[in-house]
Amino acid sequence: MKRKSASIILTSLLIGCFPIAVSAAEAPVLEVESHLLGSAYTNGKSTLKYHLNTGVSYGEDSQCIFTLSLPDGSSVDDSKIDCSSASVSLTNGDGYYPEEYTFQAVELNGEWKNGQFIYRLDQGDLELNLDLYPLEDKDSGREWSCLGGDGHGNYHFNLTVSGIVYDGAEVESQSFPVDISIFGYNYTSDAQKLYGEEGSPTIQPVFSSLKEKTNTSPEVKDEPVWTWVGDGEKPILCDALADDFYISWPENIDASSLTNSDVTITLSNNNGETLALSADKDFYIQSEGSETQIALTFQNWAFTPVYTSMTIDVDGTAKASETYDIGSVYVYEAQQGGGGQTVDGTVTAYSFYGFANLESWEQILGTPAYLLKTEKDGAEYYYAEDADSNGYLTQAPEEALTFDAVEERNPQLIGNTVYITTRTDLKEIEKTVDGENIVFTQAYPGWDFPLPLGSLLSPNACDESLEAAPGYVIPWGTENWITNEKWAWQKGIEEGWTGIEVTPYEGKYEWKVAKGASQQFSAETDSLTWEIIGDIDEGTSVTQEGLLTVAEDESHPSFAVTVTDPDGNLGTVTIKVTNPE
DSSP states (O other), X not given: OOOOXXXXXXXXXXXXXXXXXXXXXXXXXXXXXXXXXXXXXXXXXXXXXXXXXXXXXXXXXOOEXXXXXXXXXXXXXXXXXXXXXXXXXXXXXXXXXXXXXXXXXXSOOSOOBTTEEEEOOOTTSEEEOOOSXXXXXXXXXXXXXXXXXXXXXXXXEEEEEEOOEETTEEOOOEEEEEEEEEEOOOOHHHHHHHHXXXXXOOOOOOOOOXXXXXXXXXXXXXXXXXXXXXXXXXXXXXXXXOEEEEXXXXXXXXXXXXXXXXXXXXXXXXXXXXXXXXXXXXXXEEEETTEEEEEEOOOOOOSSSXXXXXXXXXXXXXXXXXXXXXXXXXXXXXXXXXXSSOOTTOEEEEEEESBSSOOOHHHHSOOOEEEXXXXXXXXXXXXXXXXXXXXXXXXXXXXXXXXXXXXXHOOEEETTEEEEEOOOSOOEEEEEETTEEEEEEXXXXXXXXXXXXXXXXXXXXXXXXXXXXXXXXXXXXXXXXXXXXXXXXXTTTOOOOOOXXXXXXXXXXXXXXXXXXXEEOEESOSSOEEEEESOOOTTOEEOTTOEEEOOTTOOOSEXXXXXXXXXOOEEEEEEEEEOOO
């Protein structure tokens, strides 16, 4: 796999130049050129773990240039620029909610020189709000997720500068972007499971007349009549199904000569962002006489931007235009916190993006519950009751009696995030079966928990009153929220950003090392610096040649070994500490 270096991306990404004309004639024009890019390495984990002493940082070239210019072309007098009431704020955008984050770089501290001001971000300026829920262990709480943003840890934020005054005239507020990349976890194998070795299947156009497809024909008078044929209430561009658009032309129009080049399809959103689709790649047309079929085969994979409308323009021997409300991104969930080395009371956070009316955890979660299980004669049984409340044993979990666990698991919805507590202190509960007192153990649902509790967090467990926000689609009928989640690791689209490759490793950058044992690690790069990140006991160490030694009495179940080259590129392997065989 080809690796991308953090240093290359930090210095090469030009986010954009955004000129704005202000309404007051005497006020200067503000132009913002944004090169703001932050990054953080997950040390091989699926989220950025704060207890591994990592955070989002910004390179030397990460900056934003504010430039004031006067409409008449005269020079700006720096002494007339007043920023005493100016501020920068985190504002609305796609793939995040401002209240999820704390933003510190609110002031314009510094000097203007020749009408220019350099604005920067430092580590800690833009962070997740961690004060929303009581934490009970270091693996709890919200953390930057490698599966947030556009599907592989890319977050696209909008900042807004306002309150700048020049010679008594206030300059109009201006928005500008900042990108943050959270990287270091490889989902290539998962993407292959979801989409196959060659990525997602290509959507093929299916041409037929509207009459053949729908058994209907619209009444046409003086204007062209548009008919959309597809699944759902509106065109959905994130699924693997084609959407067909038919134009029924008036009798005096012959559309036979129309080709793909006569059609322009543009996606747009509420922030003014647009995307022009490609003819002979994203859509195809068939046009004969009084009917034109436009087969839209485009499949939108990215989570941002969220396009809310689509305009189809036909400009050839026949002319027509139509705009549709569309769905371009699935409502999705990113696990932001929890997991790791689970201990009792771990609070796991699941953040949701794309709902219009999420107001309670009951809408998004099945009711937390547990079963009672026991072992008898080497087999596993569950506690069940008949219609008369008489207890009996069953090996079928769907027959088992479920017990309410709302109080113990304490689900809460705060903002757009559901928090639920994992319990590992399983209680023993005695029940009577056929006159015999049997001790059962609580069984909580997990990833592989048998029915009926396996779908605690899935679209199928949701309240059907939930609605999607503009541009989003709820993936009803699916078992989980990861629809299109790992798209970035599909072959042919983009491989995960993983930095320096450390060997040996297995799976998702993990390697097991027994207590009291040593392991030699290597990387195909010169002048490396090796170090351990995370909590360890005395006696666990790594040399500058990459030789790791784990103390015989190491009490921590995991930590990370990282390597850095002179350019600042990073590599890692997560160490899972095991007992000697």
